Amino acid sequence: LANRHSIFFISDRTGITAETLGRSLLTQFDEHAFQFIMLSYVDSDEKIENAIRRIRRAHYDSGRRPLVFSTLIDDEHRNRLAQEDFFVFDFFGSFLPALQDALQQEAHPTIGQAHGIHDLNQYLARMDAVTYSLNADDGLRTKDYENAEIILVGVSRSGKTPTCLYLAMQFGIHAANYPLVDEDLEQPRLPSPLQAYRDRIYGLSIDPVTLHRIRQSRRPDSRYASLEQCRREVRLANDMYRNERIPFLDSASMSVEEMATSLMNKTGLQRHF
């Protein structure tokens, strides 16, 4: 531990933004021995003092000046942090002055931080989409496809379910998915339950070696997981997409976030909140 850089995320709320921003900056550096510590809900004088003590201790223990990514909003708390001998990356402090100029408005520190169930319409839209995705997962309830904004198609374990859930949770999109099983793959045609919805179908492809490794972790040494079977399924699925002119995305090099965002981008779907 002695040689590790301590990386703190500090916020008066969850710290999700501080963490997203900090981790994104750190991707630009070589792999590094970092230790990450989240300090959430730092919203009082007492809590800021406790947080500072904790960061000082990390400094003392490691002998290295800690890095602190902060989305603290309170001016006094931000100033308090700035007095310490830490590397502080202060997001609001860095951008709010210029943003005030751009909008010709003063920032109001109390506004809009929470966006809880309070935002009931947004919450309901999100929940509807999640419920829809759960119910229309894995080829269930194909009669509900009428209400789908997008229907993901692909072989087992190509990433359909998490991508649908992410689309629902993050963008409120009604996303269904349909698994291509052996009998679907026997002919290079769109399976019949999908034919009426051709305009909203998007294929997922994946490289067979990755698929093999994913399936191995599920059912080691099964025929299902064999490289040969994975190669065959992926080839047949891709043939079908091309034959039917179904657009498709290669999921092997992307995270779930990237797949979902790419799909939004390529289909022109609009987020519901």
Added chain:
Amino acid sequence: LANRHSIFFISDRTGITAETLGRSLLTQFDEHAFQFIMLSYVDSDEKIENAIRRIRRAHYDSGRRPLVFSTLIDDEHRNRLAQEDFFVFDFFGSFLPALQDALQQEAHPTIGQAHGIHDLNQYLARMDAVTYSLNADDGLRTKDYENAEIILVGVSRSGKTPTCLYLAMQFGIHAANYPLVDEDLEQPRLPSPLQAYRDRIYGLSIDPVTLHRIRQSRRPDSRYASLEQCRREVRLANDMYRNERIPFLDSASMSVEEMATSLMNKTGLQRHF
């Protein structure tokens, strides 16, 4: 549209970080007529020129200088953007120099941007957790509770399912959930399928009026959605939590992200990636 401020998010990847940054800064201002435009995967000279033309057009159409939140990494593309008459909030440009000093390393623009299925172990951990949450949703497979890291308990529509999915997707946590139905609520005891797992149970509470509004949108004017029924269920659930000394969280003022992060914080659970 003429009076709206155009807000652009621009990135050579998904734009998720640029959007997180921009939206989080904008919460500090009064409600404003913003129009949001996402420009993802701007990763070539041609694409940056197209993006700039698009932003210029917004400037021209609205008569207001557009705001551009950028996570572009490429130096030339960042400089190109800076030459235009936009308000540019340059995330990497603002923080990388100080971060280079702090880490005593040069940033390497090519490193670590992607974290796709490539990171196979992380992907598998995430998928395992999502699959677990789906299978252990809504009181299904209580025998799998042995493998739960946390079991959320609450009345119908108190936010259990989305919180479990978020915990799985974001942190790789194995989260189950159990709905408190009328027969559970008849006695102020922990329902029997839960008794062996007392140490990993967390209650969700909600204010009855919010619950009523959520249920109304599902089954309008049913007994299930009536304010009286919601009041009764919430009171009985809270009585049970107190009686059994089950810690609980009030979900009514929080978003799904906030609930999940609070639970991580309060239980001390560690993210798996």
